[in-house]
Amino acid sequence: MSVQTILITLFALLIFSFFIGRKRSIAVSTPVGKTGGRRNLHSRPHYYGYMVAIWAGIPALLILALWTSFNSSIISSLTVSGLSDSLQSQSKDAIGLMMNEVKNLAESGNIAAESDPVLRNAASHYQRLQGISTLAKTVIVLVVSLLGMLIGWRLISPKMRARNKVETVVRWAMILCSSIAILATVGIVFSVLFESVHFFKAVPPSDFLFGTTWSPQTALREDQVGSSGSFGAIPLFVGTLLISAIALIIAVPLGLMSAIYLSEYAGKRFRSVAKPVLEILAGIPTVVYGFFAALTVAPFIRHWGEAIGLSVASESALAAGLVMGIMIIPFVSSLSDDVLSAVPQSMRDASYGMGATKSETIRQVIIPAALPGIVGGVLLAASRAIGETMIVVMAAGLSAKLTINPLEAVTTVTVQIVTILTGDQEFDSPKTLAAFALALGLFVITLLLNYVALHIIRKYREQYE
Amino acid sequence: MTELKPDIEKRSEFDIEINGTVGKPFVDNPKMSSRNCDVFYGDKQAIFDVNLDIANNEIIAMIGPSGCGKSTYLRVLNRMNDTIPICKVTGEHTLDGEDIYGKKQDPVLLRARVGMVFQKPNPFPKSIYDNVAYGARLHGLASNRSELDDVVESSLIKAGLFKEVKDDLNKPGTGLSGGQQQRLCIARAIAVDPEVILMDEPTSALDPIATALIEELMDELKENYTIAIVTHSMQQAARVSQRTAYFHLGKLVEVNETDKVFTNPEHQLTENYITGRFG
Ligand SMILES: Nc1ncnc2c1ncn2[C@@H]1O[C@H](COP(=O)(O)OP(=O)(O)O)[C@@H](O)[C@H]1O
Ligand SMILES: [Mg+2]
Numbered sequence: 001m002s003v004q005t006i007l008i009t010l011f012a013l014l015i016f017s018f019f020i021g022r023k024r025s026i027a028v029s030t031p032v033g034k035t036g037g038r039r040n041l042h043s044r045p046h047y048y049g050y051m052v053a054i055w056a057g058i059p060a061l062l063i064l065a066l067w068t069s070f071n072s073s074i075i076s077s078l079t080v081s082g083l084s085d086s087l088q089s090q091s092k093d094a095i096g097l098m099m100n101e102v103k104n105l106a107e108s109g110n111i112a113a114e115s116d117p118v119l120r121n122a123a124s125h126y127q128r129l130q131g132i133s134t135l136a137k138t139v140i141v142l143v144v145s146l147l148g149m150l151i152g153w154r155l156i157s158p159k160m161r162a163r164n165k166v167e168t169v170v171r172w173a174m175i176l177c178s179s180i181a182i183l184a185t186v187g188i189v190f191s192v193l194f195e196s197v198h199f200f201k202a203v204p205p206s207d208f209l210f211g212t213t214w215s216p217q218t219a220l221r222e223d224q225v226g227s228s229g230s231f232g233a234i235p236l237f238v239g240t241l242l243i244s245a246i247a248l249i250i251a252v253p254l255g256l257m258s259a260i261y262l263s264e265y266a267g268k269r270f271r272s273v274a275k276p277v278l279e280i281l282a283g284i285p286t287v288v289y290g291f292f293a294a295l296t297v298a299p300f301i302r303h304w305g306e307a308i309g310l311s312v313a314s315e316s317a318l319a320a321g322l323v324m325g326i327m328i329i330p331f332v333s334s335l336s337d338d339v340l341s342a343v344p345q346s347m348r349d350a351s352y353g354m355g356a357t358k359s360e361t362i363r364q365v366i367i368p369a370a371l372p373g374i375v376g377g378v379l380l381a382a383s384r385a386i387g388e389t390m391i392v393v394m395a396a397g398l399s400a401k402l403t404i405n406p407l408e409a410v411t412t413v414t415v416q417i418v419t420i421l422t423g424d425q426e427f428d429s430p431k432t433l434a435a436f437a438l439a440l441g442l443f444v445i446t447l448l449l450n451y452v453a454l455h456i457i458r459k460y461r462e463q464y465e
Numbered sequence: 466m467t468e469l470k471p472d473i474e475k476r477s478e479f480d481i482e483i484n485g486t487v488g489k490p491f492v493d494n495p496k497m498s499s500r501n502c503d504v505f506y507g508d509k510q511a512i513f514d515v516n517l518d519i520a521n522n523e524i525i526a527m528i529g530p531s532g533c534g535k536s537t538y539l540r541v542l543n544r545m546n547d548t549i550p551i552c553k554v555t556g557e558h559t560l561d562g563e564d565i566y567g568k569k570q571d572p573v574l575l576r577a578r579v580g581m582v583f584q585k586p587n588p589f590p591k592s593i594y595d596n597v598a599y600g601a602r603l604h605g606l607a608s609n610r611s612e613l614d615d616v617v618e619s620s621l622i623k624a625g626l627f628k629e630v631k632d633d634l635n636k637p638g639t640g641l642s643g644g645q646q647q648r649l650c651i652a653r654a655i656a657v658d659p660e661v662i663l664m665d666e667p668t669s670a671l672d673p674i675a676t677a678l679i680e681e682l683m684d685e686l687k688e689n690y691t692i693a694i695v696t697h698s699m700q701q702a703a704r705v706s707q708r709t710a711y712f713h714l715g716k717l718v719e720v721n722e723t724d725k726v727f728t729n730p731e732h733q734l735t736e737n738y739i740t741g742r743f744g
């Protein structure tokens with residue numbers, strides 16, 4: 001049976017186990033010829049059902065998972081060991097290549113069409129092993145499941161604490177889920193870290209961290225001349241910070257003010273319409289913002305700049321930052337609005353009762369109490385701004401110029417990651433690996449940002465009950 | 466339902482007529498007074514034609530069954546009801562003879578003169594010092610730090626809290642016990658130097674010892690302030706107040722000297738309430 005069929009069968013078994021478990025718990029607790037046995041049970045009957053299902057499911061699923069994950073490597077090595085000694089003594093890569101051919105052949109289902117007898121033999125060997133494995137897997141998994149069901153079924157007695165057992169399993173399931181999330185994060189971080197280490201073997205970290213020119217063109221062939229590449233990341237990080245700063249300068253005041261208006265001044269009706277409308281801003285695809293920035297805002301800024309005698313590039317950090325600022329308003333406003341509204345009425349009453357005006361109350365009581373949430377919203381907006389790519393590509397350009405003049409074209413870290421990885425490149429050339437180093441840099445910046453924000457919150461937070 | 470199972474007490478409660486207020490609702494030279502006070506929440510009327518004077522430096526207790534409008538009436542006196550959009554207050558209300566709902570009256574300044582202590586202690590999530598200094602800072606009652614220190618200290622002393630917290634002025638007010646929090650709220654109200662203090666069931670969330678402390682405190686406070694207290698506890702009303710007002714379904718039924726209300730009430734409804742027949 002295929003894995004899917006096994007899973008479906010197992011699922012059916014689980015449902016069956018649940019029902020027999022539940023039924024038996026009632027049966028064993030009811031004295032012959034009487035009714036109302038449920039009162040003698042430690043747990044309610046469905047917990048016994050769950051328990052039997054757990055016994056039938058978890059061991060079998062574990063075996064299935066292990067088997068499936070090790071299946072192919074074991075079968076491959078068995079196939080390889082069936083080859084002649086001379087073939088086995090080839091290099092690893094050669095064996096790997098050959099095994100790929102063997103697998104493809106076995107799966108194509110047309111082994112006889114192959115002309116090479118060695119491959120033909122290996123492929124049929126492989127196919128045979130695969131068949132045995134699948135059969136054994138099916139049988140073992142189903143037998144284990146049935147055995148589990150039997151054990152669970154036998155365990156049922158009125159005193160048995162099925163409820164607590166189920167609770168324990170649920171707890172472990174929760175722990176498992178959270179560890180998966182954590183492991184995924186750790187995994188990503190480490191893979192970025194390892195690739196960055198590779199990069200730093202080719203390019204000294206000081207060049208990367210303090211260099212002020214970014215032109216990642218390296219030689220495609222060894223003998224090519226003239227392009228050794230230069231990996232100074234400063235212009236990119238400065239560009240990123242410049243555009244994010246512009247975006248935040250727009251988004252934080254606008255977002256916070258609209259949040260305050262919505263939560264403190266606006267009527268219920270207005271709020272129920274305005275809030276979702278504001279949130280739509282975050283749902284518009286960034287590419288739409290991108291061409292809005294490039295086609296509407298950038299020319300406008302140019303005209304306006306030239307009118308007062310400034311030279312403005314046709315692509316500018318200001319255009320990208322402005323539009324990005326509009327895009328991230330809802331991150332600030334929506335979260336802030338929620339936390340502002342969550343400040344208890346009793347705080348407002350206390351303040352009004354002392355003769356404070358509305359704006360005094362907002363400034364001195366409500367905002368301090370809501371500060372952690374507000375900082376959270378700003379952080380979210382900041383991470384969004386730092387990570388934004390599309391708007392920058394379209395409105396701020398690709399030129400890695402080191403400048404803090406918002407009227408010039410700049411580029412950002414994420415944009416460079418994209419351009420690096422979308423070209424035709426060897427995977428382990430410094431140019432490609434630079435993407436990982438840049439990603440690591442972004443990661444560190446975001447981490448620092450979070451750390452600082454956490455401190456701000458700790459220092460200034462006013463916690464209400 | 467009522468036909469099948471007549472509830473004698475309930476019926477008598479609704480049958481007894483309330484024709485104006487009995488007893489002595491008026492005094493000479495009142496600190497605050499209300500005439501023909503009606504209060505509406507939207508279409509629903511919560512207070513019906515209340516007429517009452519509050520004398521200088523007295524403690525007046527307001528009692529009555531839940532939902533009879535005691536809090537609503539108390540909030541009329543410092544215009545806290547203004548913060549509820551659907552709430553509408555009519556009638557004439559004065560403080561020292563000034564119309565407090567008049568065009569010239571700024572509700573914000575009124576609340577500095579008529580302070581309020583709430584049912585649930587609600588200190589700000591700030592330090593003890595900042596809690597007490599809050600109102601003084603708002604109204605510019607201190608021109609420098611040492612004056613502010615004095616205001617904070619004297620308010621805490623008057624609220625009977627200073628000894629307990631004098632070394633912890635920078636700790637959060639929310640970390641105090643319930644009774645201490647309520648005394649902090651009283652100190653906070655006193656710090657603005659109000660003339661009247663309104664207390665809405667200030668001890669209903671506190672244990673008996675904390676309650677006793679606050680009752681003692683009220684006795685001292687009446688030297689300098691006029692106090693109106695809403696309370697659920699008739700014992701408390703009897704212990705702390707000089708006059709007692711009995712509210713029933715939004716109407717002011719009886720106002721009399723506290724002794725008289727509890728020993729010899731004039732109105733049948735008052736008697737029913739204090740003898741525990743409903744409430
Ligand atoms: N914010 C409000 N909105 C609408 N109705 C209210 C509001 N506050 C109080 N009420 C109504 O007004 C009446 C009096 O309430 P309240 O003054 O709180 O009574 P008490 O303090 O005597 O228990 C009640 O019927 C209550 O439902
Ligand atoms: Mg009340």
